[in-house]
Amino acid sequence: MIRPIGRRAALAAIATTPALPRLASAQGTWPDRPVRFIVAFPAGSGTDVNARIFAEALQVELGQPVVVDNRGGANGFIASEAVARARPDGYTFLFTANTTHGSNPALFRRLPYDPVADFSPVALIGLGVLLVVVNNDLPIRTMQDLVAYGRANPGRLNFASGSASSRVAGEMFKSMAGVDMVNVTYRSNPLGITDVISGVAQVMFVDATTSAPHAREGRVRAIGVTSRERTSILPDVPTVEEQGFQGYEMLSWTAVYGPAGTPAPIVTRMNRLINEIMARPSVAERLTATGTMLRPGSPDDLATFQAAEIDKWKRIVTAAGIELQ
CATH class of the missing domain: 3.40.190.10 (Periplasmic binding protein-like II)
Known part of the structure; x- marks a missing residue:
C-alpha cells in the first residue's frame, strides 16, 4: 500500500531534487540565449546544407540565434560525443545523418558514444x-x-x-x-x-x-x-x-537529436517547429531541391525509425562482407 505523504515532506522532497528547478526553468523561459546545432559533417555537405535551412527559420521562431557548429570528421564521432556530453538543457542539438545513428553501429565494433542511450530523439527530417x-x-x-x-x-x-x-x-x-x-x-x-x-x-x-x-x-x-x-x-x-541490378537501394537520412535527458517540453516544441517549418512551401522546395524526401513525424517516430535502421544497416554490412573496424 502506498501511503500519501504530507505537504511538508512533499516540499522537502522537491527542494532536494536538483533536476526539478532546472526543468521548470527550461519550460518557462527557453530559449533565453543562442541555441547551437552541432553538425556531424563539414560545411558544404548535404547535412550542413539542411541544417542551415532549419537554423535560418528556427531563429525567427525562437527569437534567439541558432548557431551552426560544424564538427566534421571521424565518421561523426566528434560531433556525436560533443552532444552526448553536453548539458541537456535545450541549448545543444545534433543535426546529423544515418552515419552516426544508423550506420556506425554496424561498421564499428565499439563506438565512443551510444547512439540510442546518449540521445533524445527530436525529429526526422527526411530521406536522401x-x-x-x-x-x-x-x-x-x-x-x-x-x-x-x-x-x-x-x-x-x-x-x-x-x-x-x-x-x-x-x-x-x-x-x-x-x-x-x-x-x-x-x-x-x-x-x-x-x-x-x-x-x-x-x-x-x-x-x-x-x-x-x-x-x-x-x-x-x-x-x-x-x-x-x-x-x-x-x-x-x-x-x-x-x-539491371535488381534490389539495389541505398538511402541516407537526416535527423535532429538532443542529449539524453533534454526536457520533454523542449523536445516537443522543437519537434513541432521543425515539422511546421518543413510544411512551408518555400522551405519544402529548398529541401526537395537537395534530393531530400521529407518525412515529418514525432520524436517517438524517429526512435522507432532509428531502431529499424540500425538493424537494416547491420544486415547490409554483413551481406556486403564489410569488415568491422
Whole structure:
C-alpha cells in the first residue's frame, strides 16, 4: 500500500531534487540565449546544407540565434560525443545523418558514444538519394560500363567515400556486381568528389546535395541513382536497379537529436517547429531541391525509425562482407 505523504515532506522532497528547478526553468523561459546545432559533417555537405535551412527559420521562431557548429570528421564521432556530453538543457542539438545513428553501429565494433542511450530523439527530417558519379575522362556512361571497366582493369578502379552511406553504397554495389573497386575514404563527401573531378578518384556514390550541382555543370558524369525511383533533381539519370541490378537501394537520412535527458517540453516544441517549418512551401522546395524526401513525424517516430535502421544497416554490412573496424 502506498501511503500519501504530507505537504511538508512533499516540499522537502522537491527542494532536494536538483533536476526539478532546472526543468521548470527550461519550460518557462527557453530559449533565453543562442541555441547551437552541432553538425556531424563539414560545411558544404548535404547535412550542413539542411541544417542551415532549419537554423535560418528556427531563429525567427525562437527569437534567439541558432548557431551552426560544424564538427566534421571521424565518421561523426566528434560531433556525436560533443552532444552526448553536453548539458541537456535545450541549448545543444545534433543535426546529423544515418552515419552516426544508423550506420556506425554496424561498421564499428565499439563506438565512443551510444547512439540510442546518449540521445533524445527530436525529429526526422527526411530521406536522401545518392548519385553514382564518375570522372569525365573515363569511358563510363552506365552502371554496366562501370562493371565492365572494373573487370577489365582489376585493381585500378577506386571509389571515394566521405560518409557511411557513401562507403556502404559502393561496397554493396561492389559485392552485388562482382566488380573490383578499392575504397578510398575521405573526411567528407565534398572532399571526395573534388578528387573525382580531378581524377585522383574515379567513382563515388555520394549524396545528391553534394553531387548534383557538379553533375549539372558537367564536372562529373552521373550514371545512376541509388533510390528505387528516379529523382526529380536529375530525372534523366536512371536508377541503379533499372540498369539491371535488381534490389539495389541505398538511402541516407537526416535527423535532429538532443542529449539524453533534454526536457520533454523542449523536445516537443522543437519537434513541432521543425515539422511546421518543413510544411512551408518555400522551405519544402529548398529541401526537395537537395534530393531530400521529407518525412515529418514525432520524436517517438524517429526512435522507432532509428531502431529499424540500425538493424537494416547491420544486415547490409554483413551481406556486403564489410569488415568491422
